[in-house]
Structures are given as C-alpha cells and as structure tokens.
Amino acid sequence: MAPGLVDRFIAIVGETNVIRDAAGLAPHLVEDRGLYKGSSPLLLKPASTQEVSAILKLASETGTAIVPQTGNTGLVGGQTPRAGGSDVIVSLARMNRIRDIDPVANVLVADGGAILADVQKAAEDVNRLFPLSLGSEGSCRIGGNLSTNAGGTAVLAYGNMRQLCLGLEVVLPTGEIWDGLRRLKKDNTGYDLRDLFIGAEGTLGIITGAVLKLFPRPVGHQVAFAGVGSTEDALQLFDKASTLCGSALTGFELMPRIGIEFTTRHIDGVRDPLSEPHPWYVLIDISTSDSAQTAEVMVHSLLEQGFEAGLVRDAVIASSVAQQKALWTMRESMSGAQKPEGGSIKHDVSVPVSKIPQFMAEAEKAVLAAMPGARVCAFGHMGDGNIHYNISQPIGADKQAFLDRWREINAIVHAIVLNAGGSISAEHGIGQLKRDELAHVRSPIEMELMYRIKKSFDPAGIMNPGKVVIAP
Amino acid sequence: MAPGLVDRFIAIVGETNVIRDAAGLAPHLVEDRGLYKGSSPLLLKPASTQEVSAILKLASETGTAIVPQTGNTGLVGGQTPRAGGSDVIVSLARMNRIRDIDPVANVLVADGGAILADVQKAAEDVNRLFPLSLGSEGSCRIGGNLSTNAGGTAVLAYGNMRQLCLGLEVVLPTGEIWDGLRRLKKDNTGYDLRDLFIGAEGTLGIITGAVLKLFPRPVGHQVAFAGVGSTEDALQLFDKASTLCGSALTGFELMPRIGIEFTTRHIDGVRDPLSEPHPWYVLIDISTSDSAQTAEVMVHSLLEQGFEAGLVRDAVIASSVAQQKALWTMRESMSGAQKPEGGSIKHDVSVPVSKIPQFMAEAEKAVLAAMPGARVCAFGHMGDGNIHYNISQPIGADKQAFLDRWREINAIVHAIVLNAGGSISAEHGIGQLKRDELAHVRSPIEMELMYRIKKSFDPAGIMNPGKVVIAP
Numbered sequence: 001m002a003p004g005l006v007d008r009f010i011a012i013v014g015e016t017n018v019i020r021d022a023a024g025l026a027p028h029l030v031e032d033r034g035l036y037k038g039s040s041p042l043l044l045k046p047a048s049t050q051e052v053s054a055i056l057k058l059a060s061e062t063g064t065a066i067v068p069q070t071g072n073t074g075l076v077g078g079q080t081p082r083a084g085g086s087d088v089i090v091s092l093a094r095m096n097r098i099r100d101i102d103p104v105a106n107v108l109v110a111d112g113g114a115i116l117a118d119v120q121k122a123a124e125d126v127n128r129l130f131p132l133s134l135g136s137e138g139s140c141r142i143g144g145n146l147s148t149n150a151g152g153t154a155v156l157a158y159g160n161m162r163q164l165c166l167g168l169e170v171v172l173p174t175g176e177i178w179d180g181l182r183r184l185k186k187d188n189t190g191y192d193l194r195d196l197f198i199g200a201e202g203t204l205g206i207i208t209g210a211v212l213k214l215f216p217r218p219v220g221h222q223v224a225f226a227g228v229g230s231t232e233d234a235l236q237l238f239d240k241a242s243t244l245c246g247s248a249l250t251g252f253e254l255m256p257r258i259g260i261e262f263t264t265r266h267i268d269g270v271r272d273p274l275s276e277p278h279p280w281y282v283l284i285d286i287s288t289s290d291s292a293q294t295a296e297v298m299v300h301s302l303l304e305q306g307f308e309a310g311l312v313r314d315a316v317i318a319s320s321v322a323q324q325k326a327l328w329t330m331r332e333s334m335s336g337a338q339k340p341e342g343g344s345i346k347h348d349v350s351v352p353v354s355k356i357p358q359f360m361a362e363a364e365k366a367v368l369a370a371m372p373g374a375r376v377c378a379f380g381h382m383g384d385g386n387i388h389y390n391i392s393q394p395i396g397a398d399k400q401a402f403l404d405r406w407r408e409i410n411a412i413v414h415a416i417v418l419n420a421g422g423s424i425s426a427e428h429g430i431g432q433l434k435r436d437e438l439a440h441v442r443s444p445i446e447m448e449l450m451y452r453i454k455k456s457f458d459p460a461g462i463m464n465p466g467k468v469v470i471a472p
Numbered sequence: 473m474a475p476g477l478v479d480r481f482i483a484i485v486g487e488t489n490v491i492r493d494a495a496g497l498a499p500h501l502v503e504d505r506g507l508y509k510g511s512s513p514l515l516l517k518p519a520s521t522q523e524v525s526a527i528l529k530l531a532s533e534t535g536t537a538i539v540p541q542t543g544n545t546g547l548v549g550g551q552t553p554r555a556g557g558s559d560v561i562v563s564l565a566r567m568n569r570i571r572d573i574d575p576v577a578n579v580l581v582a583d584g585g586a587i588l589a590d591v592q593k594a595a596e597d598v599n600r601l602f603p604l605s606l607g608s609e610g611s612c613r614i615g616g617n618l619s620t621n622a623g624g625t626a627v628l629a630y631g632n633m634r635q636l637c638l639g640l641e642v643v644l645p646t647g648e649i650w651d652g653l654r655r656l657k658k659d660n661t662g663y664d665l666r667d668l669f670i671g672a673e674g675t676l677g678i679i680t681g682a683v684l685k686l687f688p689r690p691v692g693h694q695v696a697f698a699g700v701g702s703t704e705d706a707l708q709l710f711d712k713a714s715t716l717c718g719s720a721l722t723g724f725e726l727m728p729r730i731g732i733e734f735t736t737r738h739i740d741g742v743r744d745p746l747s748e749p750h751p752w753y754v755l756i757d758i759s760t761s762d763s764a765q766t767a768e769v770m771v772h773s774l775l776e777q778g779f780e781a782g783l784v785r786d787a788v789i790a791s792s793v794a795q796q797k798a799l800w801t802m803r804e805s806m807s808g809a810q811k812p813e814g815g816s817i818k819h820d821v822s823v824p825v826s827k828i829p830q831f832m833a834e835a836e837k838a839v840l841a842a843m844p845g846a847r848v849c850a851f852g853h854m855g856d857g858n859i860h861y862n863i864s865q866p867i868g869a870d871k872q873a874f875l876d877r878w879r880e881i882n883a884i885v886h887a888i889v890l891n892a893g894g895s896i897s898a899e900h901g902i903g904q905l906k907r908d909e910l911a912h913v914r915s916p917i918e919m920e921l922m923y924r925i926k927k928s929f930d931p932a933g934i935m936n937p938g939k940v941v942i943a944p
Contacts (some may be wrong), residue, residue, distance in 0.1 A: 023780070104711055105826035105857075149660050157719075160658065163635065178919045183824040183857045186632060187895035188621050188671055188904060190940060191922045199660055216715040223603055239576055243688040246761030247719040248631075289718030290770050298762050350653040354577035384657045385577075423659035430661060438662055445648045450663045452928040466487035468662060 001086060001301060002295035003014055005062055009044060009088065010347060012054045017094065019043040019044050028089055031080050036432055038081035039066070043089040049169060049208045056206065057175025061459040066090055066173075066466055068202040070113055070141035074148060076431030078201040082466050092143050094311070095208060104347045106214040107166060107183045112143030112207045119212065128214035129157035132344040135332055141220060141407070143207040149199035151427030153332075156248040156383040157229045158215065160427065162198050169209035170197050173458035173460045183211050196453065199211045201429050204457045207211070218250075218287035220295030224303060225325040226315035227278025232355040233311045234282050238353070238382055241284060245298050251285030252383035253331050254356075259377050262337035262392075263330050270330045273316045282382065285329050334379050338392050341375070343399040345409045346391035349417045356382060372413055373406065386426040387414055414441070438468070473513045473558060475533055475763035481516055481560065484526045489566065491515040498563055500541060503552050508904055510540070515561040519648060521641060521680045528678065529647025532932040538562055538645075539936055540674040542585055542613035546620060547820070548903030550673040554938050564615050567680060568573070570594045578686040579638060579655045584615030584679045591684065600686035602631035606796035607804055615679040619669035623671060624802075625898030628855040629722040629759070632899065634670050641681030642669050655683050656781065668925065673901050674936040676929045690722075690759035692767030695796040696775060698787035699750030703782045703829040706754050710825070710854055712777050713756060717770050723757030724855035725803050731849050734809035734864075735802050742802050745788045754854065755783055755803050768900075806851050810864050813847070815871040817881045819861035821889045822898035834888045839863060842884055843877065858898040861885055886913070902940045917942070 010018050020042055029038050036157055039449065044054045059066045065087045065271070069079045081087035092113030099109040103126040110119055116137040123130040134140060134152040144150075146168070151160045154353030158164065167182035175365040180194055197204055228234045238252050257279055263270045288294040299317055306312035320323040338344040351359045364376050380387040391409060414424045418441060432439050439447055450469045457463075461471075482490050491497055492514055501510050520522045531538045537559045540550045552556045553559035564585030571581040575598040582591055588609040595602040604624040612622075618640070630636065639654035644901055652666055692831060700706050703726070710724050729751055733741045756774065760766040771789055780782035788798040810816040823831045836848050845866030852859040863881060865874040886896045890913060902910050911919055922941045929935075933943075 069687070102824070104707065105824040106714075107824065115869070118626065151658055159635075162664070163631075172921075178921070179915065180601065180918070182895070183893055184822050184895050186623055186627065186822045186824075186858045186897070186898040188899055189895055189906075190671075190918070191636070191676075191913060191919055192645075192667045192671055193663045199664055200847070203713050216718055217596045235576065244576075244762055246688055246690070246762070269649055275573075290716055290766065294762065294766055299824075320674055350658045351655050352577040353575070353657075354531045361782070379690070380648055381658075384503065421655055423656050423661055424657075425660045426658040426661055434661075439944070442662060443648050443651065445644070446665065448926065449650070449665055449929070451645075453663055454923065456924040456928050470752070 008058055009042060009055065012051055012058070013044050013046050013369065017047065021070060029073060031072065031077055033075065035287050036080040037087040038079040038083050038087065040087050041085060043091055043251050045091050045094045047094050049171060051207055052090065052171045052208055053177050054219060056171050056173055058175050059088065059462045063460055064088055064462060064463050068092070068143070068206045071136065072140045072145035073093055073136040073140045074144065074431060075428045076427055076433040078148065078402070078431030078464070078467050079144065080432070087441065090189040090206065092208070094142060099209065101126055103128050103214065105183060107216055108116060108212045109181060110142050110210065110212060111209055112141065114142045116140050116145060118417060123214050127217055130212060130214055132161060133165055138376045142210055145196050146207050147200060147202050147208055148429045151384070152384065153251055155381060157247050162195060163196060164213050165194065165210055166193050166213060167211035168197055168207055170205040170207050170338060171461065172205045173463045174313065176335060180250055181209060181211050199429070201431060201468050203454060203468050204463060216289050220288035220292040222286045222295040222299040223318040223327050224284040224299050224315055225281035225327050226278045226282050226303065226306065227313045228282060228311060229278065229313060231280060231360050235354070235357055236280060236309070236384060237306050237311045241302055243288055243381070244302055244305070248286055248288050248295070248298060249383065250287040251283065253283040253380065255281040255283065255331060255334065255379045256380035258375055259334045259379050260330070261379060266337045266340045267333040268328070269326065273322065274314045277315065278313050283327055294408050304464055335388065336378070338377055338390060340420070342393040342397065343402040345391045345406050346404065347410065347413050348426050349389055349413065349422055349424055349462070350384065350386040351417060351420040351422035353383065353385040355420045356385060356387065358417060359420045359422070363389060363413050364417060366412050369407065370409065396426045409438045413471065427443050432467060433468065433470060477536065478514060479602060480530055481527065484523055484530070484802065485516050488802040489517040489799045490749065493680050500544060500563070501568065503546060503549055504546065504572060504701045505834050508552040508907040510559065511557040512553040512559050512561050512910060513557060514606060515563055517563050519566050521643060523678055524643045524678055525647045525649050528643050528645055531934045533559065533647050535932055536560055536933050536934060537937050540564070540615070540617035540678045543587070545608040545612040546616065547900045548905040550620065550903030550939050551616065551938070552902055552904065558832040561714055562678065562940050564613060564633050564680070571681065573598055575600050575686065580684045580686055581615050581653060582684060583681055584613065585858050586614045588612050588614065589618060591723035595686050599689055600683060601689045602686055604633060604636055604839070614682055617675050618670050618679050618682055618903045619672060623856070623858065625723055625853070627853060628724060629719050635668060636685050637666065637670060637682055638685060639683035640666050640669055640679055640927070642677040644677045645932060645935045648860045653683050653918055669847065671901070673903060673940050678934060688761050690761055690916045692760035692882045694767040694771040695790040696756040696771050696787055697745055697799050698754050698756065698775065698778065699746050699785045700783060701750065701751045701785060703752060703832050706752055706854060707753060708781070709778050709783045709831055711773055714855070715772055716777070717758055720758055720760050720770060722759040722853065723755065725755040725852065727753045727755065727803060727806065727851045728759070728849060728852035730847055731806045731851050732802070734813060734849065737744060737806050738812045739801070740930060741798065742805065746786045749784065750785050755799055771854065799872065806849070807862065810849055810862060814869065815864040815873065815874040817863045817878050819885050820880065820884065820898050821894055821896055822856065822867065823892040823894035824887060825855065825857045826858065828859065831888060831892050831894070835861060835885050838884050838888060839881065845878045849924065904939060905940065907940060
C-alpha cells in the first residue's frame with residue numbers, strides 16, 4: 001500500500017484511532033476457531049457514520065479492499081482479512097452508542113458498534129426485552145449481528161436478527177450514506193433494501209446504525225428438562241409444546257446423551273438432574289407475559305401430556321432462577337465441553353422441523369460408516385430445525401488426522417441436509433468457510449442474481465472481497 | 473401488437489386459456505376504486521410455472537410489456553394495465569392449487585394463484601392457522617398478497633406477509649425460474665432474494681409458488697370494545713395491553729366516534745354496544761393457545777387496569793362468537809360506511825406507535841384548515857402504527873369538486889406523516905397511485921439502489937412497467 005494512501009486514510013480518523021503495529025493488529029487477524037489467519041497493513045477506528053463514509057469513498061476511488069469488523073466473534077471467517085496483506089480493517093469499536101430508546105413505540109436505535117449486552121441492558125433499564133441472546137453477547141456487536149443475521153436461543157419465539165430489525169443506516173461501498181432508520185412496523189414503499197444488507201456479511205456496505213424492536217419483559221418463566229427415548233418422541237413433544245404454548249414457547253432444545261456426558265464430565269457445576277440415563281433430552285423454556293402462574297400451569301400441563309403419551313421418560317422443572325440457569329448452562333456449554341474430548345468437526349445446519357428424526361438417523365449412519373468410532377454430539381434449536389451437528393473424534397484417534405477429514409465429513413453431512421431440503425448454514429453465514437460450497441448448494445440463477453446485486457452495489461469490488469459471493 | 477406475436481403467446485397456453493374480446497377483458501382493465509382504467513390486447517392464463525416461464529422468455533425477447541394479475545383487488549393500480557393498449561396481462565387464476573401441507577413442520581406450499589380463503593381453509597382442515605386476514609380474502613390470491621406484502625388485521629401478533637413466508641418460486645423477467653421454495657426457519661446462505669420479490673408488486677418477476685408459515689390454532693379468544701377519551705388514552709391502554717398480553721394481543725384497533733356513527737347509520741346489523749357516545753373507541757382482540765380461561769382472565773384484567781387508570785370510560789366484552797363477529801364487522805365496514813356519506817379521500821399511512829396522538833391532532837388541524845367542514849374518519853391498526861386516514865366530504869359539498877382535491881389533501885397529510893418519521897404507504901403499496909410521490913419520500917440514493925436492482929433483474933424492462941420504480 002502506497003504510504004501516501006495510508007496517510008489519507010489515517011487523516012480521516014486521526015492518528016490516535018489507527019492500529020498499524022503487528023502486536024496491535026494481531027488479535028484482529030485471526031478468529032476464534034483458528035481456521036483463518038489474515039494480514040492487514042492498517043486498522044481504522046472511525047467515530048462517526050461520516051468518517052465511515054469518507055473511508056469507503058476513498059477506498060472505492062483507490063480500489064482499496066475493506067474488511068468491516070465489529071466484535072470479531074464470527075465463526076466462518078467473514079470478519080477476517082484475507083492473507084495477502086492489503087485488506088484495510090474498519091473497526092466499529094468506537095461507534096458503540098445507544099442513540100435513542102422509545103419504550104412506548106418499543107424501539108431502540110443503536111450504533112453498528114454497540115455491544116449486544118449493552119443493548120440488552122438498555123432495554124432492561126426501561127422494562128423492555130431485546131431478545132437476541134448468544135454465547136458471545138458480551139463482545140459481539142449489533143452491526144455484526146445484523147450482517148450475519150444472528151440467531152441464538154430465542155429465535156423460536158422472537159425470530160432471528162432479520163425479524164428484530166425495523167430500520168438500518170448503511171454506508172455503501174461508494175461512501176454514500178443510506179439513512180433507512182425507519183421505526184415503522186409497516187412500510188410498503190418500494191423494494192426491501194433493508195433485508196438485502198441483513199445477512200450480507202459486510203459485502204454490500206457497512207451497517208453503522210439500526211432500529212431494533214423491543215418487547216415487553218415476560219413475568220412468568222419456567223425451564224424444564226426431560227429425558228426422551230428418541231428424536232421422534234422429541235418431535236412429538238415439540239408439537240404438543242407449540243400447540244399448548246404458542247408463542248410462549250421461548251425455547252425447545254434437543255441434546256443427545258453423549259452431550260450430557262461431556263458437559264457433566266468437563267464443565268464445572270453441571271450435573272445431570274435425572275437419576276437414569278436417556279437416549280435424548282429436551283430443554284423446554286416457557287415465558288409468559290400475563291402472570292407467573294400461566295407459565296407454571298403450562299409447564300406442568302405439557303409434561304403431564306408428555307408422560308401420558310409415553311413421550312417423556314423422566315423430567316424436572318427448575319425450581320429457582322439458579323436452577324434455570326444451570327439447565328441452560330448445560331446446553332450452552334455443550335460445544336465447549338467437546339474440546340477436552342479431542343478434535344471436533346462442526347456443522348451448522350437446518351432442516352424442516354418434521355425431518356429432524358430422519359436427518360439425524362441418516363447422518364449418523366453415514367458418518368459412522370465413513371469413520372467408525374466417531375462420536376456424534378448433535379444438539380441444537382430443535383424448534384427452529386437448526387442442529388449443530390458436531391462430531392467428536394474417535395477415542396484415541398490422532399486429532400490432526402481427524403481434523404484433516406473436515407471437508408470430507410462436511411460433504412457427507414451436507415448431502416443429507418440438502419436431500420432433506422435443508423441449509424448448510426442455518427445461523428453462522430458463509431464467510432470464507434463455506435464460500436466455495438455456496439455455488440454447489442444454490443442454483444446457477446441464484447448465484448447469478450447475487451452477483452448482479454453485488455456488482456450493482458459495489459462496482460469497485462472493495463467491500464469485504466473474497467467473502468460470500470465472488471465473481472463467476 | 474403483431475398478429476404473429478399474439479399467436480406465439482397463445483400457443484404457449486392454448487386458445488381456450490386466452491381472453492381477447494372486449495367484454496371478457498373489461499373486468500381485468502379496471503380496479504375496485506375506479507381510479508385506473510387500462511387497456512390490453514390479450515390476457516393469458518398459464519397452467520404451470522413452465523408456461524409462465526415461456527411467456528416471460530418470449531416477452532423479454534420481443535420487448536412485450538407484461539402485467540401480472542391475481543385477484544385484482546389491489547388498491548393502488550399495480551395490477552391494472554397502462555392505458556395505451558400494449559400490456560399483456562398474465563393471470564394466475566388457473567394456478568390455484570395448495571401443493572402441499574405439513575402440519576408438523578407448520579408449512580403450507582401454495583401456487584401463486586391460490587385464493588387466500590382456500591389457504592386459510594386448508595390450514596384449518598389440519599388444525600392450523602394461516603393468520604393473514606383481509607376484507608378481500610375470498611378473492612385475493614397468494615401471489616398478489618406477497619407482491620404487495622399484504623397486512624390486514626392480524627399483523628400485530630403474526631406479522632405481515634413478509635413474516636409469513638419462508639420460501640418462494642419466482643419466474644424472472646427473462647423466463648428463468650428461481651426455485652426458492654425452502655421450508656426453513658433459519659437459512660443464512662447468501663443474499664436474501666426472497667424479501668426482494670416480496671413487496672415488489674410484480675416488477676421483478678412473477679411469484680408462482682410460496683412456502684407459507686402455519687401456526688397452532690388459538691383455543692381462547694376474546695373481543696372487547698371500549699370507549700376512550702382521547703388518542704393519548706388509547707395509546708396508554710395499548711401499552712398496558714401489550715405488556716399484559718404479549719403476543720396474545722392479536723388486535724388493537726382504533727376508531728373515531730364518527731366512524732361508529734357512519735357504521736351504525738349505514739351498515740345492516742351494526743349497533744353501538746355502549747350507551748353513551750365517546751370521542752374514540754378501541755377494539756381489543758386476544759387469542760391464547762393454552763386455554764380459553766387465560767384469554768378470559770386477560771381481557772378482564774386489562775379492562776380493570778384501564779378503568780382504574782381512568783383510560784377506559786365504558787366497555788363491553790363480547791359474550792358469544794356472534795357478538796365477536798359483530799364488533800369486527802363494525803371495524804371492517806368502516807371504509808364502506810363512508811360511501812353513502814359522499815366522496816372520501818383516503819390515505820394508508822403509518823407512524824411510530826408512540827406518535828399516533830401527535831399525528832392525529834396535527835393532521836386533523838391541517839385538513840380542517842384547508843377544507844372546513846371535512847369529516848375526518850381516521851381508523852386502523854393502532855398496534856402497528858397504521859392508520860387509514862380517510863376524510864369524508866363536508867355535508868352538502870359537491871362530490872367531484874371534493875375528490876378533485878385528492879392530491880392536495882394527500883400532500884398535506886403526507887407531509888405530517890413524513891415529519892413524524894412515517895410511511896405514505898403502510899400496507900397497500902405504490903403501484904401507479906403513489907409512483908410519482910415515491911421519489912419525493914425516499915432519498916435519491918434509495919431510488920438509485922432500487923433502479924439498479926430493477927435494471928439488473930429486468931434488463932428488457934418488461935415486468936409491470938410504469939409501476940413502483942421507473943427509470944430516472
């Protein structure tokens with residue numbers, strides 16, 4: 001990169017808001033799983049939408065590649081600069097304000113760099129709920145949540161980030177600012193630009209602000225944990241739960257026996273609350289707005305129905321907030337609990353809810369045929385059809401030799417997913433990890449339409465190049 | 473149109489599936505309000521997605537303008553051919569099947585020409601709810617509902633058509649078929665094409681199929697009707713209702729005294745259930761999934777809270793399904809009840825919910841200043857911020873002279889809407905009616921992005937030309 005150009009970028013944000021040294025840049029060049037390592041000459045920390053605009057304008061004029069980065073918690077390498085050394089990182093870390101909050105209209109306006117936990121807290125302070133909840137909520141930021149259309153544990157009742165957003169402010173690759181910060185539930189005036197930027201992983205522009213939906217805080221909350229005999233039984237129980245609870249069903253998570261073994265073995269404070277082992281487990285989360293009693297009646301009725309139908313083998317209802325948290329900790333630590341068991345090959349897939357049992361059976365058979373002794377630890381958001389299909393290495397196997405088969409195992413599992421009408425990326429996105437696979441799972445005409453959009457929004461090709469969609 | 477070309481179009485669908493005579497074409501050249509009258513040499517009724525594809529391919533090759541038409545119930549002229557005589561109408565009337573229904577996955581797959589009431593009925597037959605509900609549900613069709621992102625009376629709890637759709641099948645202007653009939657709640661694989669077609673009013677392609685979301689049928693249902701002193705009181709009551717009921721609040725409709733007078737005067741069977749008149753009224757609809765009792769307790773608690781806070785002056789709770797229907801009839805006949813009162817100038821606007829009182833006060837003041845004696849009959853979906861701001865002519869005024877001021881009055885009301893951060897088309901779309909206004913309410917960069925999308929999807933410019941977005 002020409003020194004003169006570096007100076008022009010620095011002049012936009014000021015010398016103190018720039019990182020150029022190797023030690024300072026290092027944490028921004030890698031992502032959590034260690035799958036990608038990039039390089040970059042320069043990280044810029046703009047303080048305003050106008051500064052982001054000036055950066056992108058200069059980038060478009062000079063053909064400088066830009067990688068937007070918020071919390072750097074993404075799981076597919078979308079936020080990591082490419083190896084090669086010329087991508088300039090734009091960090092929104094300084095644009096972290098809650099701009100406005102209106103509890104009557106149930107909206108909150110945040111900077112793209114606002115931390116998710118700060119948004120949750122701001123909503124709580126006015127007795128409202130912002131329902132997006134993720135493991136990384138203490139460090140991930142709203143712009144990244146929107147750019148990846150984040151999911152998490154409350155999607156069943158509240159939807160994913162796409163459903164939680166009313167309006168956006170985006171700086172386009174050309175530097176132009178789109179002020180789409182509308183606070184409206186209903187607005188049918190032309191094409192839906194908002195949803196194009198949501199989930200585009202920073203390839204169409206940088207999301208610098210957003211209008212988010214708030215909800216009343218539930219007053220009743222119950223968490224139950226039940227052992228079931230099969231994924232078919234879990235599915236039937238889910239059907240009963242959604243019929244009984246409607247949108248009060250705020251979580252329905254599926255877990256396998258091996259996941260309970262891993263978490264009780266490796267995670268402090270996690271214990272199996274049931275006396276006997278069961279093949280599968282479900283965690284049921286119910287939230288009600290009218291009274292605490294409604295949730296209590298619901299959870300008891302549901303388990304009663306489940307026992308009567310022979311679907312539930314054993315169950316507990318958390319009797320305190322601490323116990324509720326402990327049950328959720330078990331679920332949320334399931335991925336981490338695989339680490340001490342050696343290598344883990346991961347998938348973030350979804351299928352129609354009714355096809356989960358069939359998918360689980362077929363995938364396990366195929367994986368074990370390809371790799372005898374592999375330990376399938378598939379768990380996830382059953383109510384959304386979203387399974388984190390993780391596979392721990394066979395006991396005693398060589399970790400690297402196991403991980404070297406990542407793509408091969410992916411291909412096996414993804415083929416079964418696609419056959420069931422599913423998605424190879426339910427909530428993590430495409431980034432670099434699944435970029436080459438995208439063209440195989442989406443049709444030529446879909447890829448063509450995506451290229452056309454990319455080209456017409458980013459004619460200079462500077463926005464997060466090499467991610468999601470690349471020229472044919 | 474060259475006879476040879478007409479024959480080529482006819483050959484695609486067969487002579488018996490074509491309308492060419494003036495009498496047969498007549499109902500397809502006008503819309504309900506009589507605002508637009510177009511002309512057309514030919515209406516084609518394809519039987520399959522493949523036939524639609526062949527039609528659009530030929531149209532793109534020959535530069536023939538195409539107007540898609542489903543139930544012809546749109547309110548902005550989007551489905552009406554232009555005057556001039558060369559637009560070919562493509563009707564989806566024969567593509568009216570329910571293709572598939574999966575109550576466990578809660579999805580239904582329908583042709584673009586399926587009638588909304590048939591979809592509702594098919595869902596009911598498997599004990600599920602498809603919540604979209606409109607006055608025209610007996611004749612409007614799914615492709616049109618999607619193309620206009622239809623709203624209706626259940627948006628508060630279930631969202632509008634955009635939120636009710638999981639996947640689409642679209643024939644692109646070039647004739648290529650995009651099979652995006654995914655049944656997934658979570659799918660983050662590239663740009664969101666689906667939401668571009670939803671609400672595009674047939675200018676980017678023809679929606680020939682859709683995967684729709686189903687919901688459990690509520691078991692508890694309560695409808696209440698309350699007299700309130702002001703829009704401020706209605707807003708405070710809405711806040712209490714949404715806090716208490718959460719997503720069990722399935723309707724919160726605002727009506728003015730004059731609307732009650734119009735409906736009781738002109739609509740058979742409608743009577744005012746309250747003994748004294750009140751300045752404003754709200755209709756509250758509550759649906760619960762767990763038990764009938766929950767809804768009953770909720771509606772009583774809400775009215776109690778409302779009385780205690782001095783917000784509710786008087787109220788009734790419908791004690792039978794017939795009474796529930798009667799209350800809804802009052803609300804739904806409010807637009808029709810204006811007809812015997814003379815001309816009516818209409819607006820379909822939205823503002824942030826918290827700004828409804830301010831908007832209502834400012835708009836009334838401005839309208840009365842411009843037109844003394846005008847009778848404002850503003851009602852609508854308060855919970856969505858969506859007001860049908862209708863104005864009946866002054867008593868004894870000349871109807872045509874009144875209607876001639878449509879654009880002038882629109883401009884006055886829309887200026888106040890925009891000042892409140894609102895939308896000039898909450899649920900009806902742009903079509904021809906608001907096309908020229910669109911460029912004044914959306915920024916140059918928004919218009920520019922829309923043009924770019926239009927051009928890249930429809931290079932030959934054949935899809936519903938003259939609607940929504942036109943070249944700069």
